[in-house]
Amino acid sequence: xxxxxxxxxxxxxxxxxxxxxxxxxxxxxxxxxxxxxxxxxxxxxxxxxxxxxxxxxxxxxxxxxxxxxxxxxxxxxxxxxxxxxxxxxxxxxxxxxxxxxxxxxxxxxxxxxxxxxxxxxxxxxxxxxxxxxxxxxxxxxxxxxxxxxxxxxxxxxxxxxxxxxxxxxxxxxxxxxxxxxxxxxxxxxxxxxxxxxxxxxxxxxxxxxxxxxxxxxxxxxxxxxxxxxxxxxxxxxxxxxxxxxxxxxxxxxxxxxxxxxxxxxxxxxxxxxxxxxxxxxxxxxxxxxxxxxxxxxxxxxxxxxxxxxxxxxxxxxxxxxxxxxxxxxxxxxxxxxxxxxxxxxxxxxxxxxxxxxxxxxxxxxxxxxxxxxxxxxxxxxxxxxxxxxxxxxxxxxxxxxxxxxxxxxxxxxxxxxxxxxxxxxxxxxxxxxxxxxxxxxxxxxxxxxxxxxxxxxxxxxxxxxxxxxxxxxxxxxxxxxxxxxxxxxxxxxxxxxxxxxx
Numbered sequence: 138x139x140x141x142x143x144x145x146x147x148x149x150x151x152x153x154x155x156x157x158x159x160x161x162x163x164x165x166x167x168x169x170x171x172x173x174x175x176x177x178x179x180x181x182x183x184x185x186x187x188x189x190x191x192x193x194x195x196x197x198x199x200x201x202x203x204x205x206x207x208x209x210x211x212x213x214x215x216x217x218x219x220x221x222x223x224x225x226x227x228x229x230x231x232x233x234x235x236x237x238x239x240x241x242x243x244x245x246x247x248x249x250x251x252x253x254x255x256x257x258x259x260x261x262x263x264x265x266x267x268x269x270x271x272x273x274x275x276x277x278x279x280x281x282x283x284x285x286x287x288x289x290x291x292x293x294x295x296x297x298x299x300x301x302x303x304x305x306x307x308x309x310x311x312x313x314x315x316x317x318x319x320x321x322x323x324x325x326x327x328x329x330x331x332x333x334x335x336x337x338x339x340x341x342x343x344x345x346x347x348x349x350x351x352x353x354x355x356x357x358x359x360x361x362x363x364x365x366x367x368x369x370x371x372x373x374x375x376x377x378x379x380x381x382x383x384x385x386x387x388x389x390x391x392x393x394x395x396x397x398x399x400x401x402x403x404x405x406x407x408x409x410x411x412x413x414x415x416x417x418x419x420x421x422x423x424x425x426x427x428x429x430x431x432x433x434x435x436x437x438x439x440x441x442x443x444x445x446x447x448x449x450x451x452x453x454x455x456x457x458x459x460x461x462x463x464x465x466x467x468x469x470x471x472x473x474x475x476x477x478x479x480x481x482x483x484x485x486x487x488x489x490x491x492x493x494x495x496x497x498x499x500x501x502x503x504x505x506x507x508x509x510x511x512x513x514x515x516x517x518x519x520x521x522x523x524x525x526x527x528x529x530x531x532x533x534x535x536x537x538x539x540x541x542x543x544x545x546x547x548x549x550x551x552x553x554x555x556x557x558x559x560x561x562x563x564x565x566x567x568x569x570x571x572x573x574x575x576x577x578x579x580x581x582x583x584x585x586x587x588x589x590x591x592x593x594x595x596x597x598x599x600x601x602x603x604x605x606x607x608x609x610x611x612x613x614x615x616x617x618x619x620x621x622x623x624x625x626x627x628x629x630x631x632x633x634x635x636x637x638x639x
């Protein structure tokens with residue numbers, strides 16, 4: 138069976154339900170059978186391999202699993218597993234047995250997955266990888282509508298439109314818009330950050346590709362640009378960028394006209410600052426490119442607001458409507474979403490995904506105090522599991538079973554201590570040893586009664602006439618509290634001593 142890495146699928150299975158030993162054994166079996174793709178699968182499943190030889194003690198040298206291997210050999214990322222590996226690398230339980238270089242390699246591996254998910258890597262990973270939040274390459278994303286004409290955006294002094302369009306029988310220009318504000322990942326893009334991108338376009342220009350380059354290829358790879366961004370302006374809290382579609386990008390022109398491609402994504406490195414409220418502000422931005430992307434990728438809500446073409450290209454035909462026109466208010470938009478949900482044209486999961494929401498953020502926003510209470514309970518259960526020695530990732534049923542067993546032991550010990558306390562009190566208050574079992578059986582006290590309460594109950598019982606009568610049927614006189622010498626006293630309060638000749 139061949140192993141295949143699927144980077145487009147993310148498993149939401151609880152990481153505690155993934156059998157890590159079976160996972161490792163499956164990959165070891167693949168090595169032994171020399172199955173196709175197994176070495177790449179191992180290096181994908183684990184954050185770092187501590188030995189240059191994959192067969193060298195896998196249980197000790199394969200560190201930080203965060204993927205699953207499905208029955209058909211497909212390797213998929215597990216979202217909870219990624220978080221668990223990041224926490225382990227940060228020393229959440231114990232300092233991992235890794236060298237500084239191995240920690241750096243593991244951190245970079247895990248950061249790659251966070252970026253593939255368009256999520257912010259934890260600060261601990263960035264520090265271990267030798268990166269800072271300011272050096273992280275991120276994306277800001279956009280859609281096609283109609284608010285500003287192409288000619289309203291000035292052309293940069295360096296740009297010669299005639300030369301850029303030379304030889305193109307079907308020239309096309311577009312304008313894209315990026316508003317200041319919060320991105321889908323929760324970062325707050327300040328106006329000065331977007332103005333920096335405007336300045337970059339006006340001073341030197343930016344290329345536009347079909348999709349982003351890999352971060353590691355930016356410094357060495359040259360890709361033919363599909364778009365040349367030749368102008369920009371800042372107006373009313375929004376950044377507008379003017380681009381010329383390259384002559385060679387005929388397919389892109391067709392896709393834009395058809396409306397099937399209508400989003401771009403600004404690729405670059407932000408400078409971050411944490412506000413007093415804990416939010417992350419993007420205060421500066423070093424752009425690398427403004428690229429065309431598939432629809433609804435996480436980022437800033439950019440939009441293509443104008444498409445400009447030569448009249449001869451359109452042949453006098455009314456250009457297609459790429460957006461704009463009548464707008465909907467919030468209530469109308471919510472009504473449309475509700476209608477789409479009722480018609481089963483979409484799902485809540487799909488809507489949340491398009492908005493860039495994950496379960497935790499959504500639960501915190503909606504649940505508030507209830508979510509925080511559940512989170513505290515979950516942490517308490519994890520701590521209980523560790524106290525019982527079954528591991529923090531243990532299933533709730535295992536924790537409940539361990540707690541019940543511990544409680545039963547506790548109750549048994551309490552019952553034994555209670556019985557011993559009753560025996561002590563009865564032994565001191567009832568002189569006749571033979572009478573003690575009967576007194577104990579007749580005694581009624583609460584399970585949590587202390588010594589004083591037991592003494593009071595025994596004393597009151599021994600003063601009752603029916604009890605005295607019952608005991609008298611067995612003995613010449615009823616047993617009493619304390620010790621008495623019947624030889625020196627004629628009292629009938631103690632047990633009678635009958636003297637016989639022997």
